[in-house]
Amino acid sequence: MESEEDIKMEGQFRELIVRQREMADEWKSAGGKVVGHFCNYVPEEILHAGGVLSIRILGSHGHIARADAHVQTYVCKLIRSSLDMGLVGELDYLDGVIIPYTCDGMRLLFDLWTKNVKQGFVHLLDLPLIVKGDIGRNRFEGAVIQLKKSLEDYLGKSISEEALSISIRVYNENRALLRELYNLRRNVGGMISNIESLEAVLSSLTSPKELHSDLLRRTILERSKSTAHDEAAPGAPMVRLHVSGSLVTDSRYYQIIEDCGGLVVSDDLCTGTRYYWDDVKEDTHPLKAITNRYLDKLPCPCKSPSEERYQFVLDSLRQDDVQGVIFVLERYCDPHLYDYPFLRKKVESMGIPVLQIDAELGLSGVEQLRTRIQAFIEIVRGG
């Protein structure tokens, strides 16, 4: 049984999510800037070093009010709903946005944003496609330097190497804690709920890092203590699942999985491992080290080559003793949708069953999804 203390802790990441706007306002009243961005390839350390609170824009689950007049409905909901948030003024508190060239839709979002939302610092992070080899590396480095320079111009101050080094440590710490949490949920089944583990990452994307790390540290400590004298939960063991996709922002997916007896033990999501898997080296020139980290990080399907990504997924399945894989595929998300059939085949050839869920950020048709996940988990159990 969960103690009251656990429940309280459990709510805390969610509270950070709920208080996101409030925290941003506090940051601003303390004299800082707040900049939104769209992707794991944005080197947040540089923002942090400039005293900027970085907010990962994750779109919204709601109705689209104004974006449909600017962009067709056959682009992903992240792009459509984020543009909508910009157009209706929901993001007016931001001092700017950084939009990376990752997929085609994102690149065009930059143009639409510049033309229609235009607020403060709007920066295109013009990333190369290829992250291996000197030519790609140099271009990537150029884009990072350019970002730093534009930001400095905007802030009217330079970002020192020292500040960068400090930010690198702050970010590394947060990533290390997120990985620790990840390991805990894999190793000690049920110690961290599905939702809590998702909310831990989601809140990290939008909170001041130091504050977030503090909460992570306390949570980990708390949980390690309570499991030490708590034996395994009674009842049927949870089915161990891996979730694959771009981003999961609606925790109800994870709730339903858990209600049906599934435990998400690993993932390859932008709102998951792809965000925190890799650290920045602390013993070299900071800007170089940052560049290298983003170049060598666990790649997303917008980057070429993609073998490393496949390998990561397959390795996670082996190491984590995964019994089933749920692909949460964002509609109209080309990069993921092209990779999916091949990856699926690979997973199935390991004898692991696969469920495909079509998503548009927010979950619709809760009951239908529950039925499908229920059936899937039964198959996995039976298999």
Added chain:
Amino acid sequence: MDKIKPRQSKRALETSYEAAQILRAYWSDIHSAKEMGKPIAWASGVVPTELLYAFDILPAYPENYGAVCASKDLALPLCQMAMSKGFSTDLCSYALINFGDIFWEGPGKPEMPFGGLPAPPDLLITTRIPCLVQIKWWEVIRERYNCPMIVLDAPMTDGQATKEQIDYVADQLKQVIVQLQDFTHSRFNEARFLKALTLSDQAGACWHEITDLRGAVPCPVGSREMCGNVFPLVAQLGTQIPVDFYRKLRAELERKVAAKTGAIPVERFRLMFDNIPLWYNLELLSYVEQFGAIFVFETYLRYVWGGRINMSDPYRGYAEKLMSDVWLNMSLEQRIKTLIRDVRKYKIDGVVFHSNRSCKRFSLGQYELKEALEQELGIPSLIIEADHSNPGGYSESQTKLRIDAFLELLEERRRC
């Protein structure tokens, strides 16, 4: 709206008949080359074709082949096969057609035109210049055939590439040359490459002149026919074939323009078409002609292949050509500027935007283009929803009704 006496089905230009021969010859050449063991590359749109020819590698174009399949009404079964293999219905239909082809299982496969793509490919070459989709698509082909793949990256430009952007692509082109040397085990013959570039530039120049000749009033040739004339530009830049073909086409156009012979008897409205045509319904492009309207300009035909090359600095000139002046690779701001300029230059009365669910890179931003046209020039436009190759969900009668209404609107505006 009054109909004008329907035009005879025959082509406006005699030279256009040669396009079909060129196409057939290309396909028979590529199949015999494959039989003889010559290397075949599956190439995507806007790759450095000239380099392939310089290395004696023949390019085959799954994308163009998708258009061929669509024009022969084969898209549906192929797309369905791809979907049964787990590919989403929302992917580019060119890719779905190709996947349906290469992953086909079981009976009932349609007879593939021109004997099919020469398979397996020996080499894959692709680029992000028109879209990221091509990279993802080619990765799937690579999984299927397990063959070497060359990838050329490029940033989007504001029309003209910056020095830095040119250097980035030029550096990669040099790397591609090394990769091609390794692949063919042969030395790069620079003289041959420069010859190919010169031919490409000549064809490009000629193509621009052809585009401009179509700017004449009355317009000597409509869109549908020109869509059939574009193949040598897509696939054969770097060879003599497009140079000869387009020179001949140009000469014929010059005669027509001098004689003021229009493609339709009375030209009342000059239209522009944006995005890839509906290959399964090309007739839509000529449909308007019976009402005295004609498509005289297409972003797809003018701004995808066939740019000019600065031969005084060939590598950088080549890099610049590949990524500049390509509609798909232009920023929105540049698209707006270019559109406004061309609408003026070609005396366009109205624009038809094909909002093409398959091609996000071409279609996103069209709403802004529409608005800019209205605001800056007072030129009306129509957005039709369709897909370039997959006819599923497309209603021809609905679309024609909307085009009718659009022509009525143009008529009314003229009256006031």
